[in-house]
Amino acid sequence: MKKYEYTEKKDTRSGFGAGIYELGKTNPNVVALTADLAGSLKLENFIKDFPDRYVQCGISEANMIGVSAGLTIGGKIPFATTFANFATGRVYDQIRQSVCYSNKNVKICASHAGLTLGEDGATHQILEDLGMMKMLPNMTVINPCDFNQTKAATLAIAEHNGPVYLRFGRPVIPIFTPADQKFEIGKAWHVNEGTAVSIFATGHLVWEAIKAGEMLAEEGIEADIINIHTIKPLDEEAILASVRKTGCAVSAEEHMLNGGLGDSVAQVLARNLPSPLEMIGVHDTFGESGTPDQLMQKYGLTAANIVAAAKKAMKRKV
Amino acid sequence: MELQQLENTAIAVRRDIVRMVNAVNSGHPGGSLGCTDLLVALYFDVMHLKTDADGNVVFDMDGQGEDLFFLSNGHISPVFYSVLARRGYFPVSELATFRKLDSRLQGHPTTAEHLPGVRVASGSLGQGMSVACGAAFAKKLNGDDTHVYVLMGDGEQQEGQVWEAAMFAPHHKLGNLTAIIDLNGQQIDGPTKLVMNNRDLGAKYEAFGWNVEHMEGNNMAEVVSKLKEARKDAEVPTMILMHTEMGFGVDYMMGSHKWHGVAPNAEQLAVALNQLPLTAGMADY
Secondary structure (H helix, E strand, C coil): CCCCCCCEEEHHHHHHHHHHHHHHHHHCCCCEEEECCCCCCCCCCHHHCHHHHEECCCHHHHHHHHHHHHHHHCEEEEEEEHHHHHHHHHHHHHHHHHHHHHCCCEEEEEECHHHHHHCCCCCCCCCCHHHHHHHCCCCEEECCCCCHHHHHHHHHHHHHHCCCEEEEEEEECCCCCCCCCCCCCCEEEEEEECCCEEEEECCCCCHHHHHHHHHHCCCCCCCEEEEECCCEECCHHHHHHHHHHHHHHHEEEEEEECCHHHHHHHHHHHHHCCCCEEEEECCCCCCCCCCHHHHHCCCCCHHHHHHHHHHHHCCCCC | CHHHHHHHHHHHHEEEEHHHHHHHCCCHHHHHHHHHHHHHHHHHHHCCCCCCCCCCCCCCCCCCCCEEEEECCCHHHHHHHHHHHHHCCCHHHHHHHHHCCCCCCCCCCCCCCCCCCCCCCCCCCCHHHHHHHHHHHHHHCCCCCCCCCEEECHHHHCCCHHHHHHHHHCCCCCCCEEEEECCCCCCCCCEEHHHHHCHHHHHHHHHHCEEEEEECCHHHHHHHHHHHHCCCCCCCEEEEEEEECCCCHHHCCCCCCCCCCCCHHHHHHHHHHHCCCCCCCCCCC
């Protein structure tokens, strides 16, 4: 079993900020837009060095999505940034018609996704965004797991021609993926090898899955842990290859169970390889105020929850 | 193009519109007929379009170095398709496929079928001016001094997103943008004043920082001159309140919301075509 350690913690949104700043230097077509959240989206360096390619839209998210679609006509690569709630649910129809149906090269970059937004509470804690975005034809949906992976994903989506939804968050979390990684859209990352149970995790839950893997290993259970950073297109081959080995699986995400990663994994398994699947996620409820840790505990999104789900899935094997 | 030729073209386009919607017993003739003069003036005279050595229009999605037009009120697709076809973006014969299965001429315009001339999908109202703002912004970044036009409906002004874009364009000094509102006073459920009164749109846009102009939209000479005037260099975008009559050119359709989204039957079509006699050199699709 590979051991993952970390020396530093950072927020994934800062990984985006580092990525967009690098893109500013390397790609003259990259334009950054925001709806009055430049600081929260870590755009300061980009704004300082590339003021002409920074578009402040004010608190007008619908317009920001349309302006982004228009900027692509003229060869620009717009990165539209705001909180995940305002980047998806608030502007679903604008994304649907002006971006996805029109197949525009717009990158929707969304911070403060999920419960770990914390104290602001349920109005801002969107848990449905992955579901909404993955349903849209032409859309690529990415949910990276740490600072380095978010930075790498930010660089990668600039090279991809088409609409992308990139989701990241607010809390500081361990940095455990390599700084020099090459991010391949749609290619899952094998975190650890095992034969007892598959764990498919995305976003902030990947670190929890690693910790769960360590706890299971102490009991002699070897988990096959896979980081599904791209929700769509889903790496179906990686999922099937893993479950062929293990015979059962757990999905783990900071998202509603309806429409999330678990839903996608269930579809793949039901169609190709019916197998026991336990799902870690939020059960048809809104969030609430609290610290990120308190919320992850209360809503059952921790390593301990993944361990319990893994054992349950293993028991269901025939 | 000569004024008379523009007017002859407008007649042919109006014939296309009523024939297209009649053929599939669906579509939106009222607004299409009212906006015919505008689109003919733009595409046949005012706009600088990319052409090849033989003078034929060529289409690429980026549209750099040429003027752009966005149709925000996508339901008036019949006039858009007819004008694009007659300007040479695709064969006029293709107008016969409007709203049929596997056609590039969808009920509302889309890029999904790769129809030359269309740069964004529209239909869900209120989005086109935002897209036009983005395209105008890109032109400024590219040092491209061509112009961007967008057409909206007056009922469409009830969408909140329109006012987000209305704030954006003057704030970012998009003087290369001209927006036009088809002020026909009608929408699906009735007269705009009764459905949801827009009140004084001119005063509103002026307060938002626009240069506001008025134009008689069914007077070709005035349409051409006003559009050319609006191109002049400015730091602020121009909003043209275009006074039109829904259904213009077909007497029984004029001035009523009832022909917003209803197609004429065979008998009504014959009456309409009779009122729109083809001039010499023009032909139906």
